[in-house]
Amino acid sequence: MKKWLQFLVLITSISATSALLASGGFSDNSKQAMPVVANAKWKTECSGCHMLYHPGLLPERSWNKMMAGLDKHFGENASLDDASRDEIARFLALNSADKQDNRRSNRINQSIAAGATPLRISQTRYFTSKHDEIAASTFKRKSIGSAANCVACHQAAEKGDFSESQIRIPR
Template sequence: MFTRKLLQAGLLFGAIFTTGYLLADDHEGGGSRSLAPVTQPKWQAECASCHMLYHPGLLPERSWRKLMGGLDKHFGENASLDKLTQQEILQFLVANSADHNGSRRSEKIASSIPAQATPLRITETAYFQHKHDEISASVWKRPKIGSQSNCIACHSGAEKGNFSEDYVRIPR
């Protein structure tokens, strides 16, 4: 009798635990599942003076190399840096890029990009498009969102690498 009760309790506990574990797939604190927050003073100062800070794990190494090699024509603006700063930031971006940081989200982004492609926009990747396929054009155009490149409008933890579905809040 007692053994049976114990077995039942164990089964119940195990089921709850497993469910939690499976649900945690897209959660923060899932170790290498989500992008780890990263810091680098020059990256933060230089790359966030005109736009939100994009996590290095959102693009592969070849994309960062191409982007940092064309800062004088950065999406239509001159964002050129002195050579030393440019090199330092590039090294940091490469070390934490989608193909080097080891997180599962980064791996999925990297593997969604064809080998011969070098996207400069995160929004061009198949991973991004698949993840956002339920968002209609009118939602993107809401004043508080504005464009697909404004991650932080809905993912408040975007600059820290938190893109977990649990924290998404789409502004009205």
């Protein structure tokens, strides 16, 4: 981010925060961070091949589509027994970007066209707009692998925390 832009964002967020404080607190929609969510099955079954992606990163229709096609999941077979699949699908839907009330999820949701059902967070317009200054070669570093490996740069990504203080790009 350009220095002057960073400054502008800082000033804007400070004034937004003071306006909120003055108005007596944070309205639901102003919650910046995604809430910490947990489901034991999700944690075991969806973290074997990659990091755990917070449900608030995609809308319900995306999770539904993904959970309906686990046998062909990005070139892998990630099939589950019906009971586990249904439990995880319910958990993802309940906590999805369009069921959440925090600024991050709302923005992601708004960046997806009504008729679109993306399966990759890393291909949403929200994601590309936030990472347009990162070179493709950076994402390909051995220590990172791909844009989908959020946790390589966002230490607290699995908790749904993408705040700037938690970012460190590995060499």
